[in-house]
Amino acid sequence: MSIKLLAEDDRPREKFLLKGKNSLSDAELLAIIMGSGNREDSAVELARKILNSVGNNWHNLSVLQISDLTKFKGVGEAKAISIVAALEIGRRRAAQEVPEKIQITNSQETYKILAPFLADLQTEEFWAIFLNQNNRIIGKSRLSSGGINQSVVDIRILFKTALEHFATGLVVAHNHPSGNLKPSQEDLKITKQIAEAGKILNIQLLDHLILAQNSYLSFADENLL
The missing domain is CATH 1.10.150 (DNA polymerase; domain 1)
Structure with a gap:
């Protein structure tokens, strides 16, 4: 048989x-x-x-x-x-020993992790880092890519991916090819929407970074969350 x-x-x-x-x-x-x-x-x-x-x-x-x-x-x-x-x-x-997951404790560490992927791009991309309860990285993903000045993320896909990783926290980030780190109204809006959706699912938004070639802005550091 x-x-x-x-x-x-x-x-x-x-x-x-x-x-x-x-x-x-x-x-x-x-x-x-x-x-x-x-x-x-x-x-x-x-x-x-x-x-x-x-x-x-x-x-x-x-x-x-x-x-x-x-x-x-x-x-x-x-x-x-x-x-x-x-x-x-x-x-x-x-x-083999189980490799220890990287722990994120501040925005500078997040920037160092994401800069190789985002800092030098000529178009915008939106990324997320997924974290466990100890703020250790359990995954990261590019969620969207767009034009020169816009990259819209689908919040449903963001949290679907977070749930697949069994994440309890997340950090999102996108780049500004222009080098201007000032958040746009759309940046502020999407950050608020992600934070509110995370509260429902008990997945905390810990930070949102905007990256330029040699610098970044942290929403958490600027009290914008």
Whole structure:
């Protein structure tokens, strides 16, 4: 039986998408790596046989050689290499330290992060930095690009992206190619709208920066939030 003929809830890839990676069994995870089984066994059934042979222990599986894996019907060199490579990635991940996320404590730090993306542009772009509860960066994104003197951001997209990052705070920024750092009425309006929307979703707007080539203006520093 092929994966295509299984009930939808039993298909590893579909189950991954519907229920998330934590819902998958070890055999289902291995089946995704292999991609297919053999004439008698689905990928999940073949994966289950391979895991049973090593006591259902990933460490034991990781010491098998290509020649050991290809003894299983339906496992050629390509599948065996995929299995070994996946386990090697896991080993290297376990050996590495989790990189510490950058923490933002002031507008100068925000400027240093965003200046390489915005300072020298000839047209306006609108960016956002997404933060966790400790004000550490969990993501950043360009949300729009516009003309010489305008870049409008869709607030719905901004907060959709913030929610996808599980952000509790955010900093927004855009550039003024003219070099004039004075906020326009549109800048003030959109900042107020973002702040108000953030209150509803419990995502705090911490700052809004306007960047020029060698300088910037912080709404928080200027008490404009």
